[in-house]
Amino acid sequence: MTPGKSYPFLVLCCALLHLSALAQDKQQEKLPVKFGKVTPEDFNVTVKGPDSAAGAVIIADYGNSSFDGNQRGWFSLAFKHSRRIKILRRSGFDAATVTIPLYTAGTETEKIESLHASTYTLEDGKVVETKLDDKSIFTDKISKHWINKKFTFPGLKEGAIVEFTYTQTSPFLFQLQPWEFQGEIPCLWSEYQVDMPNFFQYATIAQGYLPFYISKTETRRGHFFMTDPGGAGKDERFSFEDEVVTHRWVMKDVPAMKEEAFTTTLNNYIAKIEFQLSRYNFPGGYQQDQMGNWLKWTAALLKDDDFGADLAKSNSWMDDSLKVVLKGAATPLEKAKKIYAYVRDNFLCTSHDNLYTSTSLKTTFKNRNGNEADLNLLLTAMLLHEKINADPVILSTRSHGFTSPMYPLLSRYNYVISRMTIDSSVYLLDASEPWVGFGKLPTRCYNGLSRLISMDNPSPLYLDADAMKEQKTTIVFLTKEEKGPGLLGHLQSTPGFNEASGIRVKVKEKGQQEFSKGIQTAYSGEIGFSNLELDSLKQPDMPLALAYDLTIKPDPSNGVFYFNPMLSEGYKENPFKAAERVYPVEMPGVIDETYILNMDIPEGYEVDEIPKSTKVAYNDDEGYFEYIVVKNADNIQFRSRLQLKKANFKPEDYNTLREFFGFIVKKESEQIVFKKKKA
C-alpha cells in the first residue's frame, strides 16, 4: 500500500462478500437449536468422518455483538454468547470447563452479565437439568489487566449436553469481539452476528481454509439512547437513529483443529474473523479516521514516548559511556560492531514479545536490562548518536502469527529490531540474544511482512525464512594408525546458524562437558570419541566451529567390518513423521548441508561392498540430495550433499517432502563393508 494515498478498505468492500452467489434459501437458514430448551431428540447427535472419535462436539455456538448507548455519553459493546456442547466421551470432559477472560484498564472493565449454565442428561427418556449455582463461578485475577471467570458444569456424565449463555459488556470499542469458528473439538454450527451502526466502521479480517456456509448482510434502522452525565449540571439524554448493518456468518460441520509439526503457529490457519475499528462516521458530519495508515503510524511511533521519541534527542547522557565503548574504532562499521556487541553482551533481555518500550532509553541504559524493544531502540539510538544511519523495524514473531498485508494493524506486531545502513550495505540487528551475531536475526524474526519505521522511507520489509540459509559443512579425515587395522580421525564441522545458536544456548545452560557427553553418546563400540573443541563459542559474531578426534578399531574377531560413512551425522529419522498434512510446512530456514569424508582402507582389510552413488532431485529444481562414494586403491572418498531451495512448502507437497527425506534416511544408513584380506 502506498502510504498517504488511500484509506484502508472499509467493511463493505470486505473480501468475504463474494459468496453472494449462494442460494437464497440457504442464506435464510436459522440457527438449528433453541438455547434453553433441550428435548430428548437433541441427544441424537453423532459425529461422522475424521472427527468421529472426538470426545465432545459443539452442537451450536452462537455469538452476537451489538452497540448500545451507555450512561457516560458514549457507546458500549454487548457480546451475547451461547454454546451447546454434547459430551460424547470422557475424553471430552475438558470441554465442560469454561474460562472467560475479561480485560480491565484503569476504572474501565469488561463485565459478565446474566451467566446461565446447565447440564442436561437423559434419564429414562426424560431430560433432567442440573443448574450451575452462582457460588461455583470463580474469579481468578491473572495479572493487572486480566481476570478469568471460570466454571465447570455440575452433574456431568458421558452423553450429557451442556449449555451456557452469558452477555459480556465492554467499554473498549477497539476490541470488538473476534470469533473463532474452529477450535479443539468439532462444531456442527458456528454463527456470529454483528450489528454495526453506520457511525462506527470496522474492517473485517477473515482467515482460514474453510468456506462460509452463510455470509449475509442486511440493513435496518436502529435507535440509540445514551445519557451524558452533565457534571455539576443535569444529565442529558440523547436518542438518535442511524442505519445498522447486520452481518451474519455461519460455518457448518467445522472440523477440529489439528496440531502439526513445522508450523509457525496454528493461529495463522484457524478459521476466524476479526475486526479493526477504522472510522467514526456520525450523522452530524463528525468523521474521524480510527485506523490510520502506515505514514501516520510511522510518524506516531516515532513520536511515541514508548517507542521512538528518544531517538530524535541528542541523548548526551550516553556521550561518556560511548567514548569508552568505541575506543579504538575508526570506521562507522567498526563503531557499529562495537555498539552492537556492547548492548548485546551487557544488557539482559527480560522478554521478547514487545512492540513498545517499558521505560525511557536512559533508564534502560542505567538498569542494564529491558525488553527487546528497549534494547534494540537503545541500540538504534546509540548508532544514531554516532551519526550512523539506523531505523527501527517492527515485526511479528513466528509464534505470534502473520501481520496483515491489507491493513495497517499495529496490534499484529510484537517485536522491534534495528536496521542500519553503512555505505549502501544494509544490516539487520537484534541485540536481545547473547548468541546472535552481528547482522543476524533469531529465527523467530523470519515471519514475512515487517515494517521499516522511518519517515524518509516508511516501507514494508520482507523477512522470509527462505532467506535464512542454514548452511552446514562437515569434513572428516580418517587415516591409518601406525600399526594394526585401526584408523585415527578428525571431524570438523561448521553448523548453520540455527544449529550453532542451539549449541551456544545448550553449552551456556548445561556447560561444555554435558554437551560433549551428548556427542559421545552417539558413538559406541568400534568408534571412540575424544577432544571436543568448540571454536568461537563465546564470539557469536564468528561462525561456530566444532571439532573432535575419532578412533576406529575394527573388532578383530569378526571377518567383516561394517562402517557407516555418515558416522553420527545425517538424518537417522524422518523429520516428517505424520502421514498426512493439512497446513503448509514452515521450516525455520533453508537447508544446505555438505558432508565430506576421506578415509584410508583399514590395514589388512579390503572393500567388499560400497553403497551406490546416487543423486535425486526434489520437485525438479527445488533441491537435491547427492550421495557419492568413490573407491580408490587404498582410500575412499565420500560426499553427501542435501540442498533445498526454500523453507516453506504447501500441504500438497508434503508427501513428496516426506518421501524425499525418507530416501535420505535410508541412503544415509547404508554401510561400507570391509572384509579381512585372506592371508
Next chain:
Amino acid sequence: MRKINCLLVTLLSSVLVRAGDKIDFNVSSIPASLQTNADVVLRIDETRFEITAVGRAREYHHYALTILNERGDKHARLVLDYDKLHEIESISGTLYDATGKKIKSLKKQDISDYSGTGDESLISDDRVKVHSFYYKVYPYTIEYETEVKYYYTMFFPGWVPLEDEHYAVQNSKITVVCPTDYKFRYKVFNYSKEPVVQTDKGTTSYTWEVSNLPAMENEFGAPSRYEITPTVCLGPDQFEVEGYSGNMKTWQDFGKFVYALKAGKDQLPEPIRQKVHQLTDGVSEPREKIRLLYEFMQQNTHYISVQLGIGGWQPFDAKYVAEKKYGDCKALSNYMYSLLKEAGVKSYYTLIKAGQNGHYMVDDFPSSQFNHVILCVPQPKDTVWLECTSQTIPAGYLSGFTSDRWALLVDEDGGKLVRTPKYYRRDNLQSRRIEASLDPEGNLSAMIRTQYRAEQMDELESMINQLSKDKVMNILKSELDLPTYDINKFDYREEKSAMPSIYETLDLVAPNYAQVSGKRIFINPNIMSRSRRRLHPDENRKYDIIGYYEYQDVDTTEIKIPAGYQLEAVTPKTSFESPFGLYTSTIKVEGDKILYLRQMDRYSGRWPASSYSEMVKFYEQLYKADNSRIVLVKKE
C-alpha cells in the same frame, strides 16, 4: 490436595528480603574452594521463624546470593507464594556489583503479582509475587529480605542449605523462636551438632548453622537431598488452621486432626443411599461390593480441583460430590468412603505422597509431608486400595503413582503409617510377540502384540482412556522409536483386575527398516524394545544408587526374510547379569525366518556408589546388544 506439602519442598519455595546491613559482598571474599564447580554462592542466609501463638507465626528471611555465571541466573529471581493463610508483609532487595558496590534497590512497582492457580486446578487462592533485577554483568550479588505472616502453624519452614547442584554455601542458618513452654520437634540429617539454644524473657530460640559447604553435583539415581546434605526438618506439636486445632507429635495425633476435618462429611443424599443398597444388598462377597461401588463412583464423578482456604486440606462433603459429580482427591476419596460405609464396609481415608518423589518420606518425623489422598479398604485376606481420582483404573490397583511407599491411614482413633504394596519384577511385565516380514527392498511389515502389566501399563492406561482415538492414533504415528513408519491399525483391550493388563495390537509398516547395501541386508531384529539409555562414566561417584522400579521385558520376534539370503554375521547369544539386571537374547534362522528372543530383567535396589561403573557397563552392554544389527547376504 496440593497444599499438603513436604517440609523440604516448603523451604525451597520460600525466600525473602530487606537490605541495608553493611555486609561485604565483594566477590573476592569468597573462598576459592566455594567457587569450584559453583554457579552461585549463598553468601548469607538467615531464616528466623517466630511462633507468636499456637496458630500464628512470622518468618523473616534474609539472604544474599552471588551469581557467578549465566547458569546461575535461575536462582536470581525472588519467587514468593502467598494465599489467605499466609501473607507477605514486606519485600526488599538490593543488587550489588562484583566489588560489593550497591547498584540499585528493589522498587515496589517492579514486583509482579500473579495467580498461582495452575492448569491442574479450576481455582485456588494461591498467588505468587516475583521479582528479578535482570542483570547480566557477572559476577553480581542479589540480596533479599522478606517477611511473611502465617495465620496457621501447620507447616514450619525446612532447611536444606545446599538446595541445588552447583550451589555453594558460605553461610546459612535457621532460627526457631517460640515461647519457652511451646513444644516443637526437629530432626537433623548430616548435621552433627546440637542447636544453639538461648532463652530470654519467656522466649527460647534454637539455631542451626553451617558454613563453607562446597557445591555438589547431581548424580543419576542418587538418594534424596536430605539424605546426603545438611538438613533440618521442623514441625509443631500443637498447631491451628482456620479454627481447627491439632497436634502432630505422633502420626496417631496427626491422623486425629485429619479425621476431625472430615468428620460428619459422609452424609449421602437419599437417592444415592438407595442406589448403594440396590447395588450391593444382594451381594455377599465384600470384594464384589467394593468393586461395584468403586465402578459406580468412577462412572458418576470426575476430577476437578477447587482449593480455597481450609479447602486445601478439608474435603467437600459427600453430598456436594453426589450433586456436582466432581471433586478433588479428598472429596472423591471421602465420597467413596461414604458409599462403602453405607454398604457396611469399613475403609480408611489415606494420606500419601504421590508421584516419583513420593518414595522419599521422613517416616519417623510426623508432619504434613503428603500431597494426595486415596482410600484403603482392609479385607481379611488382602487389602484393597482405591485411587478415587481416576475414572478408569481397576479397583485395587495403585499404579506407580502411589505404590511402594508410606501412607497414613486415618480414622476416628487417629493415624497409622503403613506401606502400600510394591509391584515386583514379574508383575511389571511387558510381553511382546512380533510376526514380521521383510521384503528385498528392506521394507518391514509387522503385527505386534504386546501385553503390558501393572506399572508397565500406567502411561498407556491414561493415554488410551483420556485421549480420543484419533489423538491416540496421532501419538502412535509419531512417537514410536522407528525411523520411518506408518500404523495401519491399532487396538487396545484392557484386563481390569488388581493386577491389570493392557493388550495392544499394532499393525504397522516400516519402509526401509532394514538397510539394503548391494548384496547385503542389515537388520536389527529388535524392532520395538531397544534400550536407549547410556550413562556417563564417573570415577568420582559419591552417593549410593537407588532404583525403585523393577520390571521384566520378554520379546519373541519372527521375521520372514526374502528368499535367497543367508546370515553373514551374527552373535547367536548375548547374555549378561549384574546387580542391576539380567539380559539374554538369542538369534537363529529357521527356514526363511529369523527367530529373535530377548529377555531383560531390571532389578530394584540400593547399591553403593562403588558399583556405579558396573551400572554404566550394564547399560552399555544393553545398548550394544539392543542396537546391533545382523547381516544377511545374498547367496552367490
